[in-house]
Amino acid sequence: MFKIIEKEFLAPTVARFVIEAPFIAPKRKPGNFVMLRVGKTGERIPITLVDSDVTKGTITLIVQGIGKTTKELLTKSAGDFLSDVVGPLGNPTPILEKKTVACIGGGVGTAELFPITKALNDAGCRVYSIIGGRSKELVILENEMKRSSHTAVVTTDDGSYGRKGIVTEPLKEWLDAKTGIEAVYAIGPLPMMRAVSNLTKNYGVKTYVSLNAIMVDGTGMCGGCRVTVAGKMKFACVDGPEFDGHDVDFDEMILRNRSYAAGEKTVLDRFEHAPGECRLEKMV
Ligand SMILES: Cc1cc2nc3c(=O)[nH]c(=O)nc-3n(C[C@H](O)[C@H](O)[C@H](O)COP(=O)(O)OP(=O)(O)OC[C@H]3O[C@@H](n4cnc5c(N)ncnc54)[C@H](O)[C@@H]3O)c2cc1C
Ligand code: FES
Known part of the structure; x- marks a missing residue:
């Protein structure tokens, strides 16, 4: 379980999260991302590692709520936990020097x-x-x-x-x-x-x-x-x-x-109109 230390809205649909992840923080490089699950029955989504604090053992993520999982994440607050955060993943970005x-x-x-x-x-x-x-x-x-x-x-x-x-x-x-x-x-x-x-x-x-x-x-x-x-x-x-x-x-x-657009809409509608009644989540 990964504890949310801070949460702040940067825009009505965009929030910054500081999350306790002491094994990920020291390894982060620009361009890396994590795969996270909000709860143990949820889907995995990729989110970029925006920053990390090696001393505090925290990582920073910025998330825009566009579908079921990201909107669910935005309902979480400092003190709540995410069930999984895996990373750093992906190749670091090539950083040019003095150009x-x-x-x-x-x-x-x-x-x-x-x-x-x-x-x-x-x-x-x-x-x-x-x-x-x-x-x-x-x-x-x-x-x-x-x-x-x-x-x-x-x-x-x-x-x-x-x-x-x-x-x-x-x-x-x-x-x-x-x-x-x-x-x-x-x-x-x-x-x-x-x-x-x-x-x-x-x-x-x-x-x-x-x-x-x-x-x-x-x-x-x-x-x-x-x-x-x-x-x-x-x-x-x-x-x-x-x-x-x-x-x-x-x-x-x-x-x-766009392949999953219809399914994504169905899951989002269920999440927004009947939270807890998402059949896709129960199938996982
Ligand atoms: C390497 C990488 C880094 C990313 N970093 C960020 C970030 O820092 N902040 C941020 O807000 N978003 C980021 N995203 C996008 C984010 O992963 C999607 O917005 C999220 O997965 C949507 O899930 P949903 O259930 O909320 O929406 P859904 O309704 O499921 O999907 C909405 C749209 O998001 C995209 N999407 C859906 N599922 C996935 C998935 N598993 N993987 C990738 N895209 C998906 C599709 O284009 C889809 O049409 C990143 C994506 C990638 C690949
Ligand atoms: S996400 Fe499965 S192969 Fe890239």
Whole structure:
């Protein structure tokens, strides 16, 4: 059992959790994730390790409530326990040193991007960041990202905060202005990562994307997270989660991620309207 030490809402649907996990904390590297279960009959979900405190033996996770499991997690408070947290999993992100790079986060992807941005800044990189959200309340970690960046801009789709528009617009301006950006790190919804990759391909700029494939075990055994990269089958959990965005078959991945949409909706409806009566949970 893993005790929640702190919980704080960063946005109406996004919360930061500090969790006691003394065996995971010392091994965390930027890009790693954990597989967790909220309760012993629940499903496993992958969540990025945003931070860790080796002295206190804690890890930090930031979670957006979008479906049954993440919404259930958001109902937990400091003092509650999670039944399983396994990690660190996945390969650490390649961190360039003393280069000019761009870090692009969309929605909760900014939480996944923040440890990478911090590591790049600590490695002497000049970091240009874009923090994107659909609207003002979905912009997270703005101050933290700004502290780790040479230049940072916020964009919202609806213009309710920062610059109105999508993340590729400032990125294109920076690429055209010859800022010397040598690599781009992009984490967010699949269509966003596809748009960033399509843009940077024209400029020949290496682009790392973190693939939020559907994961079941997170250790390379089930094949649930398979993706096509440069025409070859890869498992996002053990071969990634980061890949060269120019090589990813995003169209296939978007289709695969929708495979369980009907089941996910049914489970969420049951959770929201008849908690405790979820038949899928009882079958596990
Ligand atoms: C490596 C990795 C790191 C991630 N880090 C974070 C993070 O730091 N914070 C965060 O809020 N979210 C993160 N996610 C996404 C998170 O795992 C999903 O939002 C969560 O699993 C959704 O589960 P649900 O039951 O709440 O929603 P559901 O209704 O089950 O699913 C909603 C959508 O989430 C995706 N999804 C569903 N189940 C899984 C699964 N087992 N694995 C991956 N995606 C799934 C699908 O696209 C689905 O359509 C990460 C995903 C991956 C692969
Ligand atoms: S999650 Fe099972 S193989 Fe990657």
